[in-house]
Amino acid sequence: MALLEETGRQSDMTPPARWARGVLLPLGFAVLVLALWQIFCERMRIPPILLPPPSAVWAVLRDNYAILLEQALPTATETVVSFAVASLLGVALAVALTFSAWVREALYPNIVMFQLIPKIALAPLFIVWLGVGEKTATVVAVFIAFFPVVVSSATGLASAKPEVLQLCRSLAASEWQTFRMVRFPYAMPFIFAGMKVGVTMAMIGVVVGEFITVQKGLGYIILFAAGAGETATVLAAIVLLCGIGLALYGAVELAERAVRRWYGGEMPVGGVI
Amino acid sequence: MSAESQAAPAVAAPACGRTIGPSLYGLRPVLLPLATAAAMLLAWQFAAVLLRIPSLVLPTPVEIGRELWRALPALLVEALPTTRDTLMAFGAASALGVVLAVAISYSPLLRDMLYPNLVFFQLVPKVALAPLFVIWLGVGSPSRVAFAGFVSFFPIVIAAAVGFAGAEPAALRLCRSLTASEWRCFMLVRFPFALPAIFSGMKVAMTMAVIGVIIGEFISSQAGLGFYILNAGSRLDTADVFAALVVLCALGVALYGAVALAERAVRRVYGRH
């Protein structure tokens, strides 16, 4: 997932004329798809339960926005809380891994293993432990979002150039000094890459958690409306979900840009998985 | 992760080279994490027994093992549809993803039009669309394959597109200067250069495909490991949930391992780069 950053950076460097193309063309394409979708639904008389036209989705958003926003609030809160907790715990564990070679060698492969298995399948267990409620969805999301942050941050904290570390040793720098002045700044790009994956993972965790547990939230609305055949409402809820996801992702991206400016030109692209 | 393995031992190596014999030294990276995992299982066992945690909340590893042994035939039967759906989804996503990435890499117009939209889709919580696939394709296997394929398609397309764009310009120029056809340039230069990126996309896609199938089984299926887990969870048979999770984790790791092995084989053919 981190790979797409590279292309993002390339588009940053393009001159204004190309920038217009870079923004307007994809937007235009998206609008074209929506228009075709609308025409397709109207001309072919597709039953709205199968595929409502965009105008119907818009109508739901416009008429029911109060209800939808009320349901979006818990979802947004769960996502933000779980993402924040996962990021803090993830970076903290990565720091612990950096300071002890034994802890690192003992835990890191197990963490990577967890990265590979479908953790979402553990969601029903959290219901057993925590019952059906918002807390469960939040904990599921923390659990899922935590691992990419740890793996990426630990990789980053180990990515400082060996020569720089030797320089620190030649100055008899303490472990803490080396960490604060060298390792942590070098890890910033990786921590951000991990956090970006973490945002999307937290979102997935919250939605799945709401699918299987909660009696409110956008995930619940989606499943409920799908069961009732109100596909337009499903799509409206998804639009709001996308809004939440993008806003959070955008916040991380903005923070990363600020750090990038502080870091200077050649901040490397962090990688995960 | 590669940075981790290169830089990290620089601190640890001098000390442990002496404390542990040379023959054990090579095995330490394998033994230590395994021992840690075993120690955690032991601690779990003792904690569950000593604290008298009801097996409904947290069964002991021994109970889980016994349950796994008892339910293994049934679990393997359930694993079959899950595996089949995952492989079909992964195969379709890989094929379509690489093809679209090739198209994107050859047409700047197509790239500018599609790429930002693909990245957008990569960021939004696609799992929320699962109920729609049930509406469109019913509760059978096709809806899960389509949904899992949809979820795992984006990582591949984006990674492969970045990979194709990252081919060494000098190598491409050399190829053109030898008046090779576009097709030969692609096969000889672009494709080999993109392989690492494609494989890293495929690894993400494989984990996403498993997640997609499991979520699909959570919300619609009457068979498969996801259904089994949810069913056992609602019976509050926690040991059974864990037994199914063990099988699912093994499945996830095996599928991921298959991609990693394929990558190794391909790398041997093309040489390391």
Place this chain on the structure above:
Amino acid sequence: MPVVEGNHCIEASAVSKIYRGGTPAAVEAVSSVSFAVPHGQFVAILGPSGCGKSTLLMMVGGLEPVSSGSIVIDGAPMTGPRTSIGIMFQDPTLLPWKSALDNVLFPIRVLQRPVESYRETARNLLERVGLDGFEHKKPHELSGGMRQRVAICRTLVYDPDLLLMDEPFSALDAISRDEMNELLLDLWQQYRKTALFVTHSIREAVLLADRVLVMTKRPATIVEDLAIPFPRPRAISIGESREFNAICAHLRERIEESHDRPRSRRTGAAREEPAP
């Protein structure tokens, strides 16, 4: 600069380094090397890539433990890194998020000395190496030669007694490299610090050093200890003299003699960088 009369600054006796000792894959990177460097002398260690000269330098700097033998610095046995030593690497190893001035002040921060009282020293050093006006530029805005100049300032700012330089200019283009050599001659004329300079360029060694130690692979040991007779201050133009070229030819011969096959490079066998 404190000078201990009559004593050597560096005394290395029978120093060896063996990687993966005790295993069949053991590699002897340095084999029983002995030499002594008096205070204020500029010594170049010359040898082909992979002959273990960088490892030797790292051992003198206390960054690598010796496998056997002993290293004594200023009369005290080497036990670990000490702050009377300044090290320069092939890579300038600047921190990308710090300005040139802050990079120069980095050792002061690590050593927890008062940064403010060194700011002027750092500025003067940057000016001395021709980087006035670049104090607030970040490394990516500087050329390779400029970055290495910043690294020189960073090494000098805390006034170490002994400079260890590990092929500091080998990543630069030929023109920048000449400039850097000239700058180093000039700086050394001013500071007169004891220096150990590792290089694989014969001309660079002869131009800069009072004394050249030739190291070879297999066995990784010193085969020649040659005093360079040119008076100081030196100009880079001595490189055109006949005597200079004669010394270079002699050294080249000594290096080639000690190889079974000249210019053969075994890759991977004995890496020059200290392998983890």
